[in-house]
Amino acid sequence: MAIATVNPATGETLRTYDAHGEEEVERRVAAAHETFRRYRTTSFAERARLMRRAADLLDEDAEDIARTMTVEMGKPITAARAEAAKCAKAMRWYADHAEGLLADEYPAQADVRDSGADAARVLYRPLGPILAVMPWNFPLWQVVRFAAPALMAGNTGLLKHASNVPRTALYLGDLFRRAGFPEGCFQTLLIGSGAVEAVLRDRRIAAATLTGSEPAGRSVAAVAGDEVKKTVLELGGSDPYIVMPSADLPRAVKTAVTARVQNNGQSCIAAKRFIVHTDVYDDFAERFTAAMNALTVGDPLDESTDVGPLATEQGRNDLEELVDDAVREGATVLCGGGRPEDRPHGWYYLPTVLTGITPGMRIHREETFGPVATLYPVSDVEEAVAVANDSPFGLSSNVWTRDRADVDLFVRDLEAGGVFVNGMTASHPALPFGGVKRSGYGRELSGHGIREFCNATTLWQRT
Incomplete structure (x- = not known):
């Protein structure tokens, strides 16, 4: 399928891109998996430093990436600038709050004793590489609202963006690389929708998130359900x-x-x-x-x-x-x-x-x-x-x-x-976002969003 930048204001094809083949996809999935093994042990302070650097770079790039979004999908330039600013704000919000949102939780001492333990608590641990299938309508924001909490939680990310916004997709991968995130921490996959199933079924992919149409959500949810993998879906709305x-x-x-x-x-x-x-x-x-x-x-x-x-x-x-x-x-x-x-x-x-x-x-x-x-x-x-x-x-x-x-x-x-x-x-960033019925399930943003792709681990101890 075509992966191209087509200016919707003129219908002109500005540039086409070669899709990633099986070998390149494998290389990137492997990198996401290997990087996760190390990145998950980094401190919140280190992740926050990298995320703030990404926000600073985005601010510096704001005019260029705004024009890219406008040329790729047609949003008014004023709205595109606002979208870039909103993304930088969300990055900084999660840099400031992730550690507190994922702090260990301690049950009441009476309940701990009643369970037979001397001590107990709940820890939030990252799941692993997350596959993000994202739409074109907010090509920067939809990705950042997943990536900021996922990376701050210690996960790695693989982005399959809509095929009509390849320049924005490639920019996002480059942004996190320039900010200093480890190689393999956040990568873009230039693939068509037909290649998503194989990636999602890969045993190294821990979970998936999708924002898009109801048919796309059904497809991803069916594959993830067959593989018993966690998904978050934000679908249509009326x-x-x-x-x-x-x-x-x-x-x-x-x-x-x-x-x-x-x-x-x-x-x-x-x-x-x-x-x-x-x-x-x-x-x-x-x-x-x-x-x-x-x-x-x-x-x-x-x-x-x-x-x-x-x-x-x-x-x-x-x-x-x-x-x-x-x-x-x-x-x-x-x-x-x-x-x-x-x-x-x-x-x-x-x-x-x-x-x-x-x-x-x-x-x-x-x-x-x-x-x-x-x-x-x-x-x-x-x-x-x-x-x-x-x-x-x-x-x-x-x-x-x-x-x-x-x-x-x-x-x-x-x-x-x-x-x-x-x-x-x-x-x-501070408020949970998501729907019910055929608008999907799960939540993005806030503490609810960052915990969607964490393993809530119960630690029960006796001395």
Whole structure:
């Protein structure tokens, strides 16, 4: 398969890369395994020194790697710079906190005595080489949020990145090497998806993490299950954005636009289904549609661009099919609904708002990975919850209300890995991130994330 940098703003292939063959893959897997045997014994202080150095180098490289991400997958340059800064922040956070997050845990002394021991504690030990299968939409952040905790815990990493972001993938391997991490500690594998199974089945690979589509998650989980290996999966999302009558409507509208079109709408945690109480539905719909229609679609390297192209031609085709299906089934297009006439080259799609969505439409059940929003009117809080939960996904959710009773009900009843009240879903190193239902399992970030790839070892002793 092709491993190439293709500029989604023009469709031009900028560079192709030779995939790693079996011998090179074997060499890198062996290096990850051998390096782990030594690296796992390094101190937290030494790992933190290396991780801070990687963060410093990333800061120095920020403009170059931002342009690389924009050229490879089309995100606006301003968003690419923010992504690089966020990665450096996460590296430093784990450098500062990993030792405390993985500190030995001591049960209550009464429980220790009751177990028959004189002493007992729980230790967190690294598992070994971790295979990371990562997507293109946040090509730096998705990797760093795995790599920073995994390396700080004493694991080694092998990255199989999306095949349309090879320059970013190679940069990441080089970044950790330049920071001084031992050879083999973090490596990039330039391989296609068809080569993942063989790597995952290798006895030297301890576990795997995947961020991506539901089919990709199913495939990796099936192989890992057959091999009885730990996995963490962060899959698709169709996050609800609920607006109740007590909401600060201007703020809710402004944030809704950002929540939908962040990263050109290609984000698992982007708000996609806008569920609005009938008391404020007409006002919200009018303001939201006007704001979406006013966004600037254009060259992602232009500082004034709000929405760039979709990352791949197939991605735009898939989005068009969802919108066309909804329109055929009776949905109404309030704005957008097609390709911009002034952008004949590249994979652009206009910011789009649809209403009149029914359960039989594909767009009601499937994830819209692009700048397309669906509107749903609801009559009360119970209906809002019912519509929000009527999805196979459960990654995160957004709730806009100043009613404490509403908040309590949403937190209790929404089927999602997060509930963000009066704000937009976002990830932060200190907060666990992940979903339920077909959005995956396990958690990234925070103490939960760093412990996912550790062996919680019980030490029981008698003198």
